[in-house]
Amino acid sequence: xxxxxxxxxxxxxxxxxxxxxxxxxxxxxxxxxxxxxxxxxxxxxxxxxxxxxxxxxxxxxxxxxxxxxxxxxxxxxxxxxxxxxxxxxxxxxxxxxxxxxxxxxxxxxxxxxxxxxxxxxxxxxxxxxxxxxxxxxxxxxxxxxxxxxxxxxxxxxxxxxxxxxxxxxxxxxxx
Amino acid sequence: xxxxxxxxxxxxxxxxxxxxxxxxxxxxxxxxxxxxxxxxxxxxxxxxxxxxxxxxxxxxxxxxxxxxxxxxxxxxxxxxxxxxxxxxxxxxxxxxxxxxxxxxxxxxxxxxxxxxxxxxxxxxxxxxxxxxxxxxxxxxxxxxxxxxxxxxxxxxxxxxxxxxxxxxxxxxxxxxxxxxxxxxxxxxxx
Ligand SMILES: [Zn+2]
Numbered sequence: 001x002x003x004x005x006x007x008x009x010x011x012x013x014x015x016x017x018x019x020x021x022x023x024x025x026x027x028x029x030x031x032x033x034x035x036x037x038x039x040x041x042x043x044x045x046x047x048x049x050x051x052x053x054x055x056x057x058x059x060x061x062x063x064x065x066x067x068x069x070x071x072x073x074x075x076x077x078x079x080x081x082x083x084x085x086x087x088x089x090x091x092x093x094x095x096x097x098x099x100x101x102x103x104x105x106x107x108x109x110x111x112x113x114x115x116x117x118x119x120x121x122x123x124x125x126x127x128x129x130x131x132x133x134x135x136x137x138x139x140x141x142x143x144x145x146x147x148x149x150x151x152x153x154x155x156x157x158x159x160x161x162x163x164x165x166x167x168x169x170x171x172x173x174x175x
Numbered sequence: 176x177x178x179x180x181x182x183x184x185x186x187x188x189x190x191x192x193x194x195x196x197x198x199x200x201x202x203x204x205x206x207x208x209x210x211x212x213x214x215x216x217x218x219x220x221x222x223x224x225x226x227x228x229x230x231x232x233x234x235x236x237x238x239x240x241x242x243x244x245x246x247x248x249x250x251x252x253x254x255x256x257x258x259x260x261x262x263x264x265x266x267x268x269x270x271x272x273x274x275x276x277x278x279x280x281x282x283x284x285x286x287x288x289x290x291x292x293x294x295x296x297x298x299x300x301x302x303x304x305x306x307x308x309x310x311x312x313x314x315x316x317x318x319x320x321x322x323x324x325x326x327x328x329x330x331x332x333x334x335x336x337x338x339x340x341x342x343x344x345x346x347x348x349x350x351x352x353x354x355x356x357x358x359x360x361x362x363x364x365x
Binding site for chain 2: 028029032036062063064065066067068069070071073074075076077079080083084086087090091094
């Protein structure tokens with residue numbers, strides 16, 4: 001792998017007389033690189049000489065090597081065979097959506113706005129509603145108007161509910 | 176000899192509408208991204224779902240793609256962002272569950288070589304595996320991401336820094352602290 005090959009060519013400056021453990025955590029990278037075999041052979045040989053003489057670095061290298069090996073045990077699983085198929089299906093589904101649904105954050109902005117608008121409409125309807133006529137004077141035509149009004153309100157509510165559901169489905173997909 | 180096209184060149188073609196180039200990028204990075212996610216969230220189903228989201232976001236933003244940074248920097252920045260968000264939002268509810276399911280998932284991933292091991296060896300290996308996972312799970316999200324990129328993707332400090340959008344010395348510090356924790360918990364396995 002290109003990344004790994006390049007890492008091994010990185011030059012490291014190491015002063016053999018100075019213990020990286022006493023020079024702070026920023027200097028300890030030479031220890032990490034030594035254990036993960038990222039030092040150039042030349043630099044590794046110089047550092048090895050220090051490790052041979054320094055008990056602190058010996059201990060560090062010992063435990064870090066153990067961790068490095070232990071982490072190899074954390075194998076990853078093979079990827080599901082239908083990974084690509086699922087992804088392309090999601091891409092196709094998304095591309096079929098109208099442009100305004102594809103805008104990231106659309107639901108977050110418009111869902112509350114729709115709710116507020118619905119509330120305002122209901123309030124306006126209540127405010128503009130004519131005062132009820134005296135009991136027993138309601139004509140047949142007025143009765144019909146009330147039924148139509150209720151129907152319209154129910155339709156509006158149904159439409160808003162559907163919009164809400166569409167928005168929810170959209171946000172679930174974005175998870 | 177076939178030329179290996181750079182990720183950035185492929186991505187520019189995706190920007191121009193070539194879905195075949197996206198398929199090549201997917202083929203190249205699918206495994207590494209899913210594996211990175213699996214080690215971050217420790218649950219295969221969640222890892223694949225999040226990896227799908229990574230590629231979906233790459234595809235979605237193809238129109239505005241500019242090769243100013245390495246493609247993998249961009250890719251792992253999205254992946255890390257999603258993984259860290261997932262960990263932040265649901266760690267407490269899902270943590271233990273993922274570890275339990277994951278332990279089974281992990282062992283089944285290595286069934287191929289199982290016949291070569293005795294029952295005892297298999298038990299040792301599996302308990303080692305669970306111990307490593309628990310140790311990794313104990314790391315804070317950003318430290319975990321840094322270790323995953325350092326150990327399993329063999330990224331340079333500067334590259335990890337660009338992914339995490341921090342300084343190189345901050346990455347060294349993250350790694351130093353992360354390995355310190357791991358040494359305390361895992362050194363006995365050596
Ligand atoms: Zn030393």
